[in-house]
Amino acid sequence: MSYAIAHLSRSALLHNFQRVKASTSAKVVAVIKANAYGHGVLEAAEVLQEAEVFAVARLQEAIELRAQWPDKPILLLEGVSDIEAWQCCGEHHFDAVVHCQDQILQLAQAVMVAPIAVWLKVDTGMHRLGFPLGQTEHAIEQLSSLPCIKSVKLMTHFCCADDVASPMTGQQLLVFNGIPFEGECSMANSAAILSRPDASKQWVRPGIMLYGSSPFTGKSGPDDDLQAVMTLHTKLISIQSLAKGDAVGYSGTYVCPEDMKIGVAAVGYADGYPRHAPSGTPVMVDGNLAALVGRVSMDMITIDLRQVPNAVVGSVVELWGSNLSADLVADAAGTIAYDLFCGVTPRVPKIWGD
């Protein structure tokens, strides 16, 4: 087929999970929200089944997982925000993050069929979700006194762990370590797992590293011995022989600096290839590094073939994956690999293999 296809590697996912296990002795919450960062949640869960907990963001995702995993702890990373949804958490025995007073009030009114485990989120500096430090002890007391709560763990989220030079991570650690709490705790996302062993606590929460991309600005997955799980590829469907001065694609943003061949590949923003990727964004053609030129269209991109003289119609084009890190493509396109993975659209077949 000459359209975009995503190949997903079970062995790469398992390798990356083992990379987590080699970095820490903490228990693992595998973050498989957003359809496992665009990879396919049910298939990813199967490979990651040794993780003690699966974490998702939406109730619907948790319910879908529960159908396949009747006994697995499943954590809702933002909890839920109405009484009915809390009752649903009780029915499906979901763990849930509690990050604000409104949620405690809802829990106090909910009629739960079974008590649930909650992870109380403290705002240690990210200022997005979480109890302010001054309200944390009271929130712990409130939750511990509710009959619908069977246990309370403490967690926080790092805002700048992707930047190892940032003082924020150390500051957040100090704040968190100062909270008087006897129970189990969780702080570390992928970046902290790889760079801050002191943040491991009892539970770690890896996301992007499981999928093989680097959590660090300016690095790519292989730098940290991570393997790409998703390889997105397509084929050349046409080759144009153009003359010096010819303009390529919408708005003619790329003008050929010399007589040259331009390959047309069957992938575009309707597949999730980033429309804002500029000329120069790396692509691979038959295993050779080449560059995107001109505007990304809905179903096509255009590629400078000067470095790939033997390319033909049907040549394989890798947009990102095992030979070209998504981190490099994301960097060129001014985004992050998380965004590329989540952006792959439903029309792209996802094929899992070993």
Ligand SMILES: Cc1ncc(COP(=O)(O)O)c(C=O)c1O
């Ligand atoms: C609360 C929480 N923990 C862990 C993660 C995983 O982060 P990462 O993918 O950077 O490892 C996320 C992802 O957004 C998150 O929201």
